[in-house]
Amino acid sequence: YPNTVNHFLKLNKVSADLHVINGSVEIAPNIGLADAICDIVSSGSTLFKNGLKEIETLLKSEAVLAVSPKISNESKTLLDTLQFRIQAVLKGQNSKYVLLNAPNAKLNTIISLLPGMKSPTVLPLAKEGWSSVHSVINGNEFWEVIDALKAAGAQGILVCPIEKMVV
Structure with a gap:
């Protein structure tokens, strides 16, 4: 993730010091740790709750499950179980x-x-x-x-x- 942010900053000719923070990064500007943040968000509601607004999207992504055509039978059984459970949650x-x-x-x-x-x-x-x-x-x-x-x-x-x- 820091590499993605650094690449974006470099592409847009933005000079900034990048500090990796784990946890609730949305509070960093309010407590004086940062002027801006780059965070992975789904809805943006936590940003809004902390008085922040989204100004740029660096990357849109989604999680996918991929499988090799050379998967072993044992791994295929495990994969089928995982896929079944994911589908149950999504449904x-x-x-x-x-x-x-x-x-x-x-x-x-x-x-x-x-x-x-x-x-x-x-x-x-x-x-x-x-x-x-x-x-x-x-x-x-x-x-x-x-x-x-x-x-x-x-x-x-x-x-x-x-x-x-x-x-």
């Missing part, structure tokens, strides 16, 4: 667990709006004529599905994040 991040109350008279309509993993879970409530419906909604369709559920008579809709999703 969970883009999904929401939804619980709602539905009048039994409108249950079929409400269930038809919920894709679920196989199908929604429906449990009777203590209040006669009502059921609790549990399902998973894709994050990309979330608001459209929620609006349709409300219009169909769903009430008390609770939405929970999903940490991991094994399918």
Whole structure:
């Protein structure tokens, strides 16, 4: 990372002393350790919280998993396990667990709006004529599905994040 910063500074003819700091580098300007910082950020919210603003992007990057075509069977098994776990986390991040109350008279309509993993879970409530419906909604369709559920008579809709999703 310091090499990337030094290369950027040299390319842009900027003379600066580079000091490597580990941890919360965003506080360095506020406590007099630096006039500016170069940091790896995803959202920039920590910069904003410390009164800083982004003025230049040095590099856009992403993590990737690459494999050699000459991988051994033992390593391939380990790689498959790692890939499965990564996919479970990513799938969970883009999904929401939804619980709602539905009048039994409108249950079929409400269930038809919920894709679920196989199908929604429906449990009777203590209040006669009502059921609790549990399902998973894709994050990309979330608001459209929620609006349709409300219009169909769903009430008390609770939405929970999903940490991991094994399918």
